[in-house]
Amino acid sequence: MKVFDTTPAALGYTFPAEWVPHRATWFSWPRPEGISFPGKYHTVPENLARIFAAIATRERVEVNVPNENYEHLVREQLQEHGCPLANIYFHHIPTNESWCRDHGPAFVVRKNPRTGRGEMAIVDWAFNAWGGKYPPFDADDAVPTRIAEELGLGVFYPKIVMEGGSVEFNGAGTVLTTTDCLLNKNRNPGLSQRQIERYLKDYYGQQHVCWLTGGIAGDDTDGHIDDLARFISPRKLVIAVEDDPRDANYRTLRSVRRQAAELRDQAGRPFEIVEIPMPGAVEHDGQRLPATYVNFYFVNGALLVPTYRDRKNDAKALAILQRHLPRRQVIGIDCLELIWGLGAIHCLSQQQPRV
DSSP, X not given: OOBOSSOTGXXXXXXXXXXSOEEEEEEEOOOTTSSSSTTTGGGHHHHHHHHHHHHHTTSEEEEEESSHHHHHXXXXXXXXXXXXXXXXXXXXXXXXXXXXXXXSOXXXXXXXXXXXXXXXXXXXXXXXXXXXXXXXOHHHHHHHHHHHHHHTOOEEOOOSBOOGGGOEXXXXXXXXXXXXXXXXXXXXXXXXXXXXXXXXXXXXXXXXXXXXXXXXXXXXXSXXXXXXXXXXXXXXXXXXXXXXTTSTTHHHHHHHHHHHHHOBOTTSOBOEEEEEEOOSOOEETXXXXXXXXXXXXXXXXXXXXXXXXXXXXXXXXXXXXXXXXXXXXXXXXEOTTGGGGTOOHHHHOEEEXXX
């Protein structure tokens, strides 16, 4: 395995938009002894089976499991819930938790300047379980390098903490993030905003950084962007909005909407803002959960959107996204049980682009 001693940007690598063609989607299967789904782990396999089934007809599904015995058990669970195994592949890579968006590899790509052929590498950011909230996290932190070893890919090591759910890309040179997360002292206390911007540009291969301030109720990540605002094209930004003044998210999301109107892309142009509703409040055991439709995930030819059995807003959110993505099939997947883990489809997945 090659370890690079420079940055992806210096070698012409960039992190592509999520909607580019994929080779595969990566997941880390949750363990019963993990902390993500207390008292509800038994409901998770069915939810994951639905997600895997929707993806596997379009691209490979790569699944991290601790060992051969776990692989056998997961295969049985997927089959029990009607998920075909034909395009699902297992890797014996142990993890602490299931949130592959945050602990998984960041795949960067380039065209070789000499041959013109596509090439891929992995950025292995440090991972500290969202500011040290949920130890241990040593297995999660090792995942990108373990995958690089299996795939025979070179690795860049920025040596700072970064989670995949904290950054969003328009595919044209802009990365969007939040001050709440990236400037939180529980991540990289010795770095200034300007220094963090430099890392974002150098290791994701971007030219421009946009910042929002805010985080939704129930979010334990200190304001991940993939709960607030997502790109669906280089110029279109989907923003979650809440119309009920009594809701805990009302003020925050109004503020985020105002901020979004002031953002400019890498060429100095405003984004087209697409408003999407929030679902009604989702709670479990009196705890507000971070249910949001913007935790969607692009796969080849489709968009997978978490839904929460909200008759009015589920349908409205899906219709808005379908209207703006006419060439993709917008698919709602019930995540009411899954959200007890404080994440949904995007939080669980990590795309591997096709080169």
